[in-house]
Amino acid sequence: MTVSLPRTAVPIGALTVVAALALSACGAAPDNASTTADGKSAATATSAADFGGMDALVKAAKKEGTLHAIALPRDWANYGALIDGFQKKYGIKIEVENPDGASQDEINAVTSRKGQDRAPDVLDLGSSFALSAAQQGLLAPYKVQAFADIPEGQKDAQGRWYNDYGGYISIGCDAKRVKECPETFADLLKPQYKGQVALNGNPTKSGSAFGGVWAASLASGGSFDDIQPGLDFFAKLKKNGNYTPVESTPATVEKGETPISIDWDYLNAGYADEFKSKGVDWKVAVPTDGKFSQYYSQAINKDAPHPAAARLWEEYLYSAEGQNLWLKGYARPALMPAMEKAGTLDKTAAAKLPEVAGTPSFPTEEQQNKAKTVLGQGWAKAVSG
DSSP states (O other): OOOOTTTTOOSSSOOOOOOOOOOOOOOOOOOGGGBOTTSOBGGGOSSHHHHTOHHHHHHHHHHHOEEEEESOOTTSTTHHHHHHHHHHHHOOEEEEESTTOOHHHHHHHHHHTTTOTTSOSEEEEEHHHHHHHHHTTOBOOOOOTTGGGSOTTSBOTTSSOEEEEEEEEEEEEETTTOSSOOOSHHHHTSGGGTTTEEESSOTTTOHHHHHHHHHHHHHTTOBTTBOHHHHHHHHHHHHTTOBOOSOOOHHHHHTTSOSEEEEEHHHHHHHHHHHHTTTOOEEEEOOTTSOOEEEEEEEEBTTOSSHHHHHHHHHHHTSHHHHHHHHHTTOEETTHHHHHHHTOSOHHHHHTSOOOOSOOOOOOHHHHHHHHHHHHHHHHHHTOO
């Protein structure tokens, strides 16, 4: 993921087309490094215990020495700190390809590089994309030690995917370039925002942009069963000249190309910190008329070239250390309720989260699939011309 938008991907759905991924000419990676002395293979291990315990998993992962990741921008939900923390703790090198890629790019890399040693080991997908990948048989079942603490409804029963972090769709605004920052979707239709409103990617491929359209639908009389009002909303934005097709990233914000960006609150909040030193006064608002929350999901490639390192990465992400690093990046980790109860949550970081009232609800798998179909058929027409 966007989704990095920076990386483009969606929480319970994810989606941006960057460049086509080149196929690696390398052959399949040797699997002897991920096999224990008693013949247990990391590639088929469904838990650390199944492989002989954490010590055995760490040993095998260190022997592999490398982890292939994709679409993980360092400025997305504090992934830079997570990557550095894992490398320092285990001495395993993480190679990140196409950091600004979208969820669909991740799936494409898995399918096109099957059996090759340059295939991704792990995936961070918008939830709808995780569901799709599981349905295609691309993901390995693996339950991290904290699996039982992941809320019901936020994990696959077989452990093929589980939610990792999430947030709310928000509106980021450069207060030095925009005289009065919008705070609702209704505001975005005002003529003063001509050519200034952007999404973080293409909603048919990017989870964050997908979430932006769904939030707009909720603000326009739509529902989890009906995303069409969201397309109609952006058609209006396009018609009145407010919508810009430039996909929002930190770079486009700094240049003034996308002074208003619809994106996840953890990304916009992170940009606010990042931009201070660059003279950009970035304001963030969670629109009250289109409150939409989603999570991204973790998954392991069934044919991961480094299966032990892939599983150890998941264990690290779902440890208190990993979850709190996401939290420091303004993302709400999946284990947040359990960690609050256990007293392991970083309370200082939690206090900095953008305030949102109410309890979030999420679309079902069926609703997500329907929404993706509607978007796929109607998005281009909505913003063309």
